[in-house]
Amino acid sequence: MHIYLNDLLFNGFHGVYPAEKKIGNTFKVDVRIQMTPATKTIHKLEDTIDYVKVYALIQKIMAVPTPLLETIVANIADQILAAHPIAELVYVKITKQQLSVPYFEGTTSVDLERIRN
Numbered sequence: 772m773h774i775y776l777n778d779l780l781f782n783g784f785h786g787v788y789p790a791e792k793k794i795g796n797t798f799k800v801d802v803r804i805q806m807t808p809a810t811k812t813i814h815k816l817e818d819t820i821d822y823v824k825v826y827a828l829i830q831k832i833m834a835v836p837t838p839l840l841e842t843i844v845a846n847i848a849d850q851i852l853a854a855h856p857i858a859e860l861v862y863v864k865i866t867k868q869q870l871s872v873p874y875f876e877g878t879t880s881v882d883l884e885r886i887r888n
Contacts, residue, residue, distance in 0.1 A: 772805070772806055772807065772808060773803055773804065773805050773806075774803070774804045774806065774819070774820050774822055774825075775801075775802065775803050775804075776800070776801070776802040776822055776825060776826060776829070777801050777802075778799055778801065779799065779800040779801070779802075779826065779829060780797060780798070780799055780800075781797070781798050781800065781829075781830070781833040781834075782795055782796070782797055782798075783795060783796060783798055783833055783834070783836065784796075784836040785798065785836060785837050785838070785839075785840060785843065785867075786838065786867075786871075787838045787839070788871060790871040791871055792836065794871065796867055796868060796869055796871075797868040797869065798833065798840075798865055798866065798867060798868065799865070799866040799868060800829055800833065800847070800863070800864070800865050800866075801862075801863070801864045801866075802825065802829065802847070802851070802861065802862065802863050802864075803861070803862040804820055804825070804851060804855070804858050804860070804861050804862075805858070805859050805860040805861075805862075806819070806820060806855075806857045806858050806859055807857065807859060808857065809857070819857075820855045820857065820858060824854070825851060825854075825855075828847070828850055828851065828854060829847055832846050832847055832850065840865045840867065840880075840881040841881050841883075843865055843881075844863040844864070844865055844881050844882065844883040845883055845885075847861075847863045848861040848862075848863045848883055848884075848885035849885065851863075852885060852887055858887065859886065859887050860884065860885070860886050860887065861884070861885050862882065862883070862884045862885075863882065863883050863885075864880055864881070864882035864883075865880060865881055865882075866878050866879070866880040867879050867880070
């Protein structure tokens with residue numbers, strides 16, 4: 772079973788360049804969590820992963836200015852695995868919506884897949 776959090780938008784000051792730290796940017800976060808529930812049919816929130824708690828965790832991480840998106844995706848994946856024992860695999864993708872690079876059209880993304888060991 773998978774739980775998805777798609778197109779989460781956050782404003783932040785992540786980046787290594789002075790303009791990124793001063794002006795900020797919009798970041799889109801996508802998360803996929805793979806899990807195997809203890810029961811075939813889930814009837815209680817306690818038997819699954821609460822996406823509201825996952826969102827709060829992501830929101831907290833995205834609020835801290837961090838130079839590299841690579842660091843942020845790893846932090847999100849690691850903290851989801853730590854907070855949710857039934858999570859087996861976490862995929863995180865962060866897309867920087869605008870770049871402060873002259874003539875650069877488009878977006879840039881970093882993604883990571885972490886498996887519970």
